[in-house]
Amino acid sequence: MRSVSFAGFAQALSCVVILAATSPAQAEPGHGIAMYGKPALPPDFVSLPYANPDAPKGGRIVFGEAGGFDSLNPYILKGSAPWGLGLHTVETLMARSIDEPFTLYGLLAESVETDEARNWVEFTLRPEARFSDGSPVTVEDVMWSYETLGTLGHPRYRNTWGKIAKMEQTGERSVRFTFNAEDRELALLMGMRPILKKAQWEGKDFAESSLEVPLGSGPYTVSGFEPGRFITFRRDPDYWGANLGFNRGLHNFDEIRYDYYGDGDVTFQAFTAGETSTFRESSASKWQSAYDFPGVKSGEVIKAEIPNQRPSGITGLVMNTRNPAFDDWRVREAMIQAFNFDFVNQSINGGSEPRITSYFSNSPLGMGDGPATGKVAELLAPFAADLPPGTIEGYALPQGDKDRAVNRKSLRKATALFEEAGWTVQDGVMRNAEGTPFTFEILLQSGATQTEQVVDIYVQALKALGIVPTVTAVDNAQYKERTNTYVFDMAWYTRSLSLSPGNEQMLYWGASGITEPGTRNWMGMNSPAAEAMIAAMVGSRGQDDFVAATQALDRILTAGRYVIPVWYSRVSRLAYDRHLHYPEWIPLYGDWPGFQPETWWYED
Structure with missing residues (x-):
């Protein structure tokens, strides 16, 4: 199993960017494209380094999912589609x-070309590329897909579409x-949009949720489903791209199935009973204490920890600043102080x-x-007057007390901050000058047991401040x-972040998300x-500028005090049936989309 230190990654990234700064950018058709420098793999690569090109084909893998689905269109805002649908059946x-x-490496496209300034990008389709019905993937399908997604699709596609001056065959x-x-980054993003078959959607409203299966060109097709209960994918024996270097050693299972259960606890019970093949454990303590069931003891179930070198991202309780009470950074800081991590x-x-x-955090991109010093300070300086305290000077989360549920020192700080913001404890209740109580709702998903445990502890601490929030658990659809539509005061929030953040950050934190539904700017910043x-x-165009800008953004987000952060893990904890296997080479991103089930296989 390969392991690379963050220092090593930073050094490698530095070398890549030095190459980008001293060499001419790609100006002729190539097999791949990198954000900085050149792709690591040559045009004739046999397989991805983290894939096993000799992996056997066959068998099945069954996932357990909490919740359900009511749509088979994962590309629009309406409805809730199953996770694996686009992943297994549609390509880019x-x-x-x-x-x-x-x-990025060529998939449907055999080559990519761009100019030195990356003012444009051109893709050439592979002549053999086919949809699962045997029809060719055409430029017309590509152009229709891009325009449809950019105008009728989920908001995540619209920002990039707005930056296209011209699309032409x-x-x-x-x-x-x-x-x-x-x-x-646009030259890369243009290579990552799902390609659908135009003819399938003629005379239909793409933006409306439906249970019609999208026709794709991917390695799997939908073989059966029942909304809210299961969906099954069968490997296409006639898949056009099976012998591409990028695909060799991937997509090994004959069948991939997702079964849906009421909540996370029931999903785990299904795994222990052998009804599903694999389970991703998010609790470190449960990993140590709850995996003594018969399957583990007999060796039928394997436990593995998959390391990664990606940023921590953000997970915790997000405060919606559309609620006037949370629009004050002092109130948000008080809420953070009250959370005894x-x-x-x-x-x-x-x-x-x-x-x-x-x-x-957990990466060279962290603040x-x-x-702030050097280029980071220079970037922030023009905005200094409007930035929350700590953005430039430095910001750190409060130190907690692991032995006591209520951290009195932090609560005193929280009380003082509330008073500065116009809130005081009156007859045991936090109120403003008009006597209005400080109340809010914490929105959770039903069955999220660990999240509920975190919130229960937090609610008890808030009572010491005279604050009693309402906790509401709703199903996945609600x-x-x-x-x-941002109809919540506080909610559980998770945003995974990559080692190459870019345009998606505008979807996460851009001001258009204050009113535009479906963005990831839940805090309304x-x-x-x-x-x-x-x-x-x-x-x-170079590492120094990119890292400085990212570190500056990190400061703005963190000192903005929008989220009460919890923990991250340096590993993913996967338990799985002993017949399942994965390569020894662990990719940079570890257990990330593209790892399981893509690189895994079934073998007795």
């Missing part, structure tokens, strides 16, 4: 290697996108998990301790609807400084 022009920060199998913005971590994880200290840092990130 280029495909991402999860062993490099951000590199340049040959029988070639399409070119010309951009209207200085954004070096050390006690929560000790109670749930045995104190074993590190805390998330910033959005890009670091102390005041949770998605309410968070898509409106920060010109954050948007300026994102622009600097996607326009960077």
Whole structure:
């Protein structure tokens, strides 16, 4: 199993960017494209380094999922589609290697070409590319897919579509996108949009949720489903791309099935009973204490810890600043002070998990301790007057007390902050000058046992401040609807972040998300400084500028005090049937989309 230190990654990334700064950018058709420098793999690579090209085909893998689904269109805002649908059945022009920060290799496209400034990008389709019904994938399908997703699809597609000045067919199998913005990431993003068959959707409303299976070109087809209960995928024996270097050793199971259960506890019970093949454990303490069931003891179930080198991302309780009470940074800081992370971590994880200290912590992109210096300080300086305290000077989360549920020192700080913001405890209740109680709702998904445990501890601490929030647990469909439309005060929030953040950050933190439904800006932040840092990130031509812009964004997000962060894990904990196997080479991103089930196989 390969393991690489973060220091080693930073050094490698530095070398890549030095190459980018001293060598001419790609100016002729190539087999792949990297955000910085050149792709690590040559044009004739046999397989991805983290795939086993000799892996046997056959067998099945069964996943257990909490919740359900009511739609088979994962590309629109309406409805809730099953996780694996787009992943297994639909392809993109280029495909991402999860062993490099951000590199794409040809999939439906045999080549990619761009100019030095990346003002445009052109893709040439493979002549053999086929949809699962045997019809060819055409430039017309590509152009229809991009325009439809950009205008009728989920909001995640719209920001990029708005940066396209012109889309044109340049040959029988070639399409070119010309951009209207200085954004070096666009040349890669254009290779990552799902390609659907235009003819399937003629006369139909793409934006309406339905149970019609989208026709794709991927290695699997939907073989059966029952909304809310299961969906099954069968490997296509006539899959056009089976022998591509990118695919060799991937997509090994004959059948992939997702079964749906009421909540996480029931999902785990199904796994222990042998009804599902694999389970991803999020609790460190449960990993140590709950895996003594017969399957583990007999060796029928294997436990593995998969390391990764990606940023921590952000997980915790997000405060919706659309609620006037949370619009004040002092109130948000008070809420953070009241959260005794050390006690929560000790109670749930045995104190074993590190805390998330910033959005890009655990990586070279993290903001670091102390005041901003150098390029980071220069980037933040024009916005200094409007930034929350700590953004430039340095911000750190409060120190907790693992032995006591209520941390009195932090609660005193919280009380003082509330008073500064106009809230005081009156007759045991936190109220403002008009006597209105400080109340809010915490929205959770039903069956999220660990999250409920965290919130229970937090609610008890808040009572000491005269605050009694309402905790509401709803099913997946209601949770998605309410968070898509931002109808909540506080909710459980998770955002995974990559080693090459870019345009997606605008979807996460951009001001358009204040009112536009379906973005990931759940906190409702409106920060010109954050948007300026994102622009600097996607326009960077070298490592120093890119890292400085990302670290500056990290400071703005963290000192914005929008999320009460909990913990992250340096490993993924996977338990699985002994007949399942994965390669020894662990990719840079570890257990990330593209790892399980793609690289796994079944063998007696």
